Amino acid sequence: MELVNEPKTKRGLETLDKISKAAEELFSEKGYYDTGITDIVMKAGIAQGTFYIYFNDKKSVFVYLINKLGKELKDSIRFNTKVSKDRYDEEYMGIKTFLNFVGEHIGLFKIVWQAQFVDMELFKEYYESFSKGYVKGIVKAQTKGEMTDIDPVILSYCLIGIANFTALKSIEFDGKSSNYDEVVEEVMKFIRNGAFKNKES
Numbered sequence: 230m231e232l233v234n235e236p237k238t239k240r241g242l243e244t245l246d247k248i249s250k251a252a253e254e255l256f257s258e259k260g261y262y263d264t265g266i267t268d269i270v271m272k273a274g275i276a277q278g279t280f281y282i283y284f285n286d287k288k289s290v291f292v293y294l295i296n297k298l299g300k301e302l303k304d305s306i307r308f309n310t311k312v313s314k315d316r317y318d319e320e321y322m323g324i325k326t327f328l329n330f331v332g333e334h335i336g337l338f339k340i341v342w343q344a345q346f347v348d349m350e351l352f353k354e355y356y357e358s359f360s361k362g363y364v365k366g367i368v369k370a371q372t373k374g375e376m377t378d379i380d381p382v383i384l385s386y387c388l389i390g391i392a393n394f395t396a397l398k399s400i401e402f403d404g405k406s407s408n409y410d411e412v413v414e415e416v417m418k419f420i421r422n423g424a425f426k427n428k429e430s
Contacts, residue, residue, distance in 0.1 A: 257336025
């Protein structure tokens, strides 16, 4: 079953965008279970019948939104890292891009993490897809001798976790809304040097 009936006109695309933005805001503020289709259409400023032209139900728009945000984030990271001179620079730009994206879409955390209770497979797939992309870059960097010999899947989740919780602390908890250079520098200091000083065995 298709998640969305993709519109073919400019007006249709604008309406789909209204639904998407309204759903993103409401799922973030109220949560999936406390948001109804009536809430979404009122927020979007459309008739309830119009909603059903694009989506079959609330779950469809929730899944569509997670996939949409995930794709936009990946596209943004890909675009901003394509001129990186090495893997370290790519990691730096990737984390910075992630922070900027979350700053514009703070509901991303709340929406994605709600998926644990709405559709666990959707939640798993969201992070697994990011890990798969990460693993390719890690293996390539390890082959070049740019990264240490650590299981690439485990390493991908470590790096995903660092980015996620750094963004959560800086943006959601502390309310930082722009200029993440200092935060990224501290993160990269950890990635480059680790947390422990060298110990004699």
